Amino acid sequence: MPSPEGESDMLPGLRATVADSRAKAAATRKRRAAEVEAAERDPVARVLVDLPLAHLDRPFDYLVPAKDAESAVPGVRVKVRFAGQDVDAYVVERAAESDHPGRLAPLRRVVSPEPVLAPEVVALTGAVAERYAGSRADVLRLAVPPRHATTEAKPSAPAPETASAATREAWTGHEPAAAFLAHLTDGGSPRAVWSAAPATDWAAALAEAAAATYASGRGSLLVVPDRRDVDRVDAALTQVLGEGHHVVLTADAGPAARYRDFLAVSRGARRIVLGTRAAAFAPVRDLGLVAIWDDGDDLHAEPRAPYPHAREVLLLRADLQGCGVLVGGFARTVEAQQLLRTGWAREITSPREVLRARARVSVVEAGEREHGARVPRAAYDVLRSATAEGPVLVQSPRAGYLPSLACERCRTPARCAACTGPLQLSGPTDPPRCRWCGQQARDWACGECGHRGLRAPVLGGARTAEELGRSFPGLPVLVSGGDQVRATVPDRPALVVATPGAEPLAAVGYAAVVLLDCWLPLARAELRTDEEALRRWANAAGLVRPGGHVVAVGPAEHPALQALVRWDPAGFAEREAAQRSEAHLPPASRMATIIGTPGAVDDMLTLFSGPEGTEVLGPVPVGDDEDEVRAVVRVPRRLGAALSGALGEVQRLRSARKLEAVRVQVDPFSL
Structure with missing residues (x-):
């Protein structure tokens, strides 16, 4: 057995052998590379x-x-x-x-x-x-x-040679939709921002726009927020065009199915693509139209670097490929309004008489309800009369039973003694439980006044359904939200309680729609609070049947609710755009956030050299985490490209120097 001294004597020889082997391997690779015969053409x-x-x-x-x-x-x-x-x-x-x-x-x-x-x-x-x-x-x-x-080894089946004749029924009542569709049919590339009227079958309208483009021999790309919307437009495309003329690209399709459909598009076997945000990159041949529905939905914002928004990807694509554009929704984002303000796109909307015939919208103050009642008397009367005609939708802004609790005496929010998380009740017989750590709080007492009584400042969808069931005995009460989202409900009298985004479809629309606790989404401290609230209400109100009634329970004087009553998403978006312009906020300006550790963000700002007029705000801690900070960089809109270029240059420099990474988001969807 060799001694430790002997092992030490062997180490230099081993190192020399390893170095020699590596040198020989490198020389072999170099020789083989030199021996490779290059292609004769374009080598x-x-x-x-x-x-x-x-x-x-x-x-x-x-x-x-x-x-x-x-x-x-x-x-x-x-x-x-x-x-x-x-x-x-x-x-x-x-x-x-x-x-x-x-x-x-x-x-x-x-x-x-x-x-x-x-x-x-x-x-x-x-x-x-x-x-x-x-x-x-x-x-x-x-x-x-x-x-x-x-x-990949399997060939893509060709699309049928003929398609169903294109119709334009879903666009009835919208102007100048006929000219927009005719332009697409003739091979043109019109660009439009579309505000859909209540009771509009928007999925059928998108399918008809795709069919008009298909009639000119070109392809279409339709992007919607989630799988439920995909299923709805999928059925509409099949009804308008027939089987086999389009594919669906979604992340949840599975690797084989997703790659099969991607290849069908890449090979030119299909020219109509429907999907969620990643479908915006689909290689559609002879692209004639890109369309996005409900561009204010945060599901359109990619959560992975570099965090692109599907709307912006489609707009870039329209500029690069010269195709038509359709940005649609029941509500309108400030970014969509900016396309109209600059003259880049034209507006498609409905005359006032069409809007009045489609739906009647009113607001009831929350203070008008009787003591202990969940729904004010005026809204209750609408529920009672409308349920005789068909299903009625009740939108509750929170899921669960009692999603938040407070002290009965002093109204201080009830917190968990273990982690200070908010307490909730998940059922009528369950004890209070922390939403963060799940620990029960059977012996809870208020930290401010010592009182042990609890009250619920906000009721969840499950509790709302329970109370409505007692108010309307014998009437079915259906709940949609959380892990149990219904796709459709039958066309018969029923109360359907749903959270925002989980509203099921009714066969011929809802006889009435009641929006509860409208003050709650307006209480959020975010840039898009009012815009997002109106979007959620409008999406629910859009499910009403022609001539139906929409009742909102909330502060009647609030501009967002007034816009809902008038069904004026254009006016509201213009008002929001003017306010943001005064505050130098997007889209009047271009903005980027830089998030990371304090040292990394400081290094980034030191190396960053933005265009003249750049403002740097912060850094400030992100939430309660002192280990992560955020800086905001802002420039006028005309300098947006220069800002992106400067940030990209710094990122390349930092990457080459192997400095600590930071997260850069240009025009983040939310601050």
Whole structure:
């Protein structure tokens, strides 16, 4: 057995052997690279490597071996040697020569001869990365789904040769919708912001717009917030066009189905795509229309870097490809209003007489309800009369039973003794329980006055359904919200209690819609509070049947509720836009947030050199976490591109120096 001294004597020899082996391996790789026979035509491949490092966000040149000359076409996946390891990459271009002064490394192999990255998507991902000061590799991961080899080997079934005749019934009452659809049919590229009237079948309207574009031989891309909306538009497209003319792209479809449908679009077998936010990058051929429904929904904002919004992706795509645009919703965002203010798009809306015929909207003050009653008398009368005609929707802003509790005597919010989290009741016989840690609080006492009684300042959907069931005995009461969301309800008398976004569809619409506790969504301290409240109310009110009644229970004088009563999303959006312009807030300005540890954010701001007129606000702690801070950088709207460019440059510099990462969000959806 060798002694420790002997082992020490052996170490230099081992190190020399390892170094010699590495040198030989490197020399072998270099010799083999030199021996590779290059393709005769366009022997240079420019590739984008799949590495999310900002300083590597550019094409790199590689040699195309002769054996891969036919398969290494633009758009295919390849393996390349980069920084001593094999990495994934996409070929974006073939060229005759390279600007690189040294010897080019060859492509390791072509992973698949299937072109999955279309040239127009390459341009779009670059524009999105630049717009949001991010890395193109991160955008490519949003644009191209993972490969599924078995699915790739199968051919895509061609679409039927004929489609059903396009109709325009769902657009009745909207002007100038007929001209918009005619322009699409004739091969034009109109751009419109559409405010839908109550009782409008918006899914059928989107399908008819896609059909009008399809009649001109072009494709369409329809983006909606969630799977329930996808299912609704999917059925409408099938009804308008027939089976087999469109595909659905959603993240929950599964890897095989998602890749199959993606390939059908990439190969040109389908030209109509419906999906959620990631579908905005779908490689639709001969794209004639991009459309987004309810662009104010936060589900359109990507939660992964570089955090693009589906609306902005579609608008960039429309500029790059010269296609038509449709931004629609029952409500209207300030960003959509900005498209009209600048003249970039035209408005599609309904005359006042059409709006009056579609729905009657009124507001009841919450103080008008009798003591102990959940619903004011005026709203109760609407419920009683409307349930004789069909289902009635009751929107409750909170899910659960009693989602928040307070001291019965001094009104101090009830908190958990273990973690200071808010207390709630999940059922009529359950003890108070913490929403954060789940611990029961059987012996709770108020920390301010010592009183042990509890009251509920806010009632959840389950408690609302319980009280309405007692008020309307014998009438079915259905609940939709939380983990139990109903897609549809039958067309018969019933009370349907739902939380915002979980409202089921009624076959012919609801006889009435009652919006409870409208003061609650208005109490949030956020930039989009009023806009989001109106959006939620309008989406619920839009489900009413023609001639139905909508009653809102809340502060009647509030501008958002007044806009609902008049069904004036345009006026409300214009008012919001004017207020934000005075406060130098988006979209009148361009803004970015920088979030990270105090030292990292300070380093970022030190290196950052924005355009003239840049304002830096903060840094301030993020919530109660002192270990994370946020700085806000703001410039006038005309300098938005310069701001994104400056932030991107700093990110590349920091990446090259391997400094601590920060999270940069350009035009964040919420502050």
